[in-house]
Amino acid sequence: MTDTPLKLFNSLTRELEEFIPVHPGEARVYSCGPTVYNYPHIGNMRAYVFADILGRTLSWKGYDLTHIINITDVGHLTDDGDAGEDKMEKMAAQKAQSIWDIAKHYTEAYWADVKALNIREPAKWSVATDYIDEMIDFAKGIADKHCYELDSGLYFDVSTVADYGRLARAVTEEGEGRIDTVEGKRNAADFAIWRKTPAGETRQMEWDSPWGKGAPGWHLECSVMGEKLLGFPFDIHTGGIDHREIHHPNEIAQNQAFCGCGGLDEATHSGAKIWMHNNFLVERSGKMSKSSGEFLRLQLLVDKGYHPLAYRMMCLQAHYRSELEFSWEGLGAALTRLKRIVMAVERLKDAASGAPDHPKFAPLREKFAAAMADDLNTPIALVALEEALAVKKVDAGVKRAVIEEMDAVLGLGLVDLSRGDLRLRPRDATITEEEIEAELIRRKEARVAKDFTTSDAIRESLGEKGVEVMDGDPLGWDWKL
Ligand code: AMP
Ligand code: ZN
Numbered sequence: 174m175t176d177t178p179l180k181l182f183n184s185l186t187r188e189l190e191e192f193i194p195v196h197p198g199e200a201r202v203y204s205c206g207p208t209v210y211n212y213p214h215i216g217n218m219r220a221y222v223f224a225d226i227l228g229r230t231l232s233w234k235g236y237d238l239t240h241i242i243n244i245t246d247v248g249h250l251t252d253d254g255d256a257g258e259d260k261m262e263k264m265a266a267q268k269a270q271s272i273w274d275i276a277k278h279y280t281e282a283y284w285a286d287v288k289a290l291n292i293r294e295p296a297k298w299s300v301a302t303d304y305i306d307e308m309i310d311f312a313k314g315i316a317d318k319h320c321y322e323l324d325s326g327l328y329f330d331v332s333t334v335a336d337y338g339r340l341a342r343a344v345t346e347e348g349e350g351r352i353d354t355v356e357g358k359r360n361a362a363d364f365a366i367w368r369k370t371p372a373g374e375t376r377q378m379e380w381d382s383p384w385g386k387g388a389p390g391w392h393l394e395c396s397v398m399g400e401k402l403l404g405f406p407f408d409i410h411t412g413g414i415d416h417r418e419i420h421h422p423n424e425i426a427q428n429q430a431f432c433g434c435g436g437l438d439e440a441t442h443s444g445a446k447i448w449m450h451n452n453f454l455v456e457r458s459g460k461m462s463k464s465s466g467e468f469l470r471l472q473l474l475v476d477k478g479y480h481p482l483a484y485r486m487m488c489l490q491a492h493y494r495s496e497l498e499f500s501w502e503g504l505g506a507a508l509t510r511l512k513r514i515v516m517a518v519e520r521l522k523d524a525a526s527g528a529p530d531h532p533k534f535a536p537l538r539e540k541f542a543a544a545m546a547d548d549l550n551t552p553i554a555l556v557a558l559e560e561a562l563a564v565k566k567v568d569a570g571v572k573r574a575v576i577e578e579m580d581a582v583l584g585l586g587l588v589d590l591s592r593g594d595l596r597l598r599p600r601d602a603t604i605t606e607e608e609i610e611a612e613l614i615r616r617k618e619a620r621v622a623k624d625f626t627t628s629d630a631i632r633e634s635l636g637e638k639g640v641e642v643m644d645g646d647p648l649g650w651d652w653k654l
Pocket of ligand 2: 204205206395420
């Protein structure tokens, strides 16, 4: 099932490429992690569901995976160029708290979402502020040949490396799409690798450096942690598609400078062999922006009665390179689909697990493998799993083994889920599950006695409490809040 060669879309070449590891038998992956100045929104979490699917696929293919996800607790400005304030400093000032407390709180909140979405822990969560000395060393190594100093900091001159911006494919000589706010930059696309603390100011986070007190630029941390923890070149670098425009081209330029490498016709000069980007989760009403009061966090979904894994299901239903539009209806449909699968898997739970390689399942295991090997085509892989569940007249233990094998890649945790787990109580619900069940029994008795007045009255009174009774629900789901 795992022999189909794995093909992945490399954003750097804009082509599907076969995955051939740098170190035989291994896969080394770096994923740009969250900036922990606020709760992650569910769009951010799409990036980690994607990185998780990639990691699970590499493990399933038999590679020894080393996955790094960083935690950005310094350096990320409110604008991805060099304009604006430091996101962390800004939030700390707003909340009148220390940056370290802000970082701790939101890192933990992020980890809670990671867990709720069945995202596997990486080999290491690398925290940017743990690598300040290494960042200064890295910067010192490239400063002479590639950087220049201004009053505001040390800047990287993008004209000193070949093929700058190839990843973005949109950068012109004028640095299209950028805001050139820094006086004295040689090229509009030049970026800070060290930002000096302005005279007369103190920052909560600042360190001494050869260029004065200050803090590293955001792009520097990923170059440094990628190199330190995985070595250049490593196999795969991931991030959301926005990173294809500024953050990753800048990381690549730094990496080229560090290696003393030439142009990007040789992809490994970029520091990684393959650069992969997930497309965005979009939402029309703007609730995903962290600056608007209530934004779409995973907890909001849970408060409204949607199990977090319904959101994982929603992500899997789209290819990672397609835009995915969020809607509550779409999330509801994903939950229903997950419920159906979980109910079918529940029937297999008591069976002793068999061996999956039964001829009846061969074509579906093949279909699943081909889908995942084709640039992680989870929508088709999901269909293969559902078709496997529907196979008739086959030993339950064998079927269970096939489902477990597929689910190890999709990460829904099907065998551990029950129908009851998926029925969450919305936070504003005023009635308990026991009360609902008791009312439904009373209603059933009334219907048996053909007392439809009582039966309708119970239905109506439940409706007033936010419970929708679903007569004849094919899922046997009876009611929902
Ligand atoms: P940040 O915490 O802002 O650095 O973002 C964390 C990750 O989420 C990055 O990989 C971003 O590219 C990604 N990201 C941001 N917004 C979205 C979105 N709406 N959909 C999918 N990924 C996103
Ligand atoms: Zn990064």
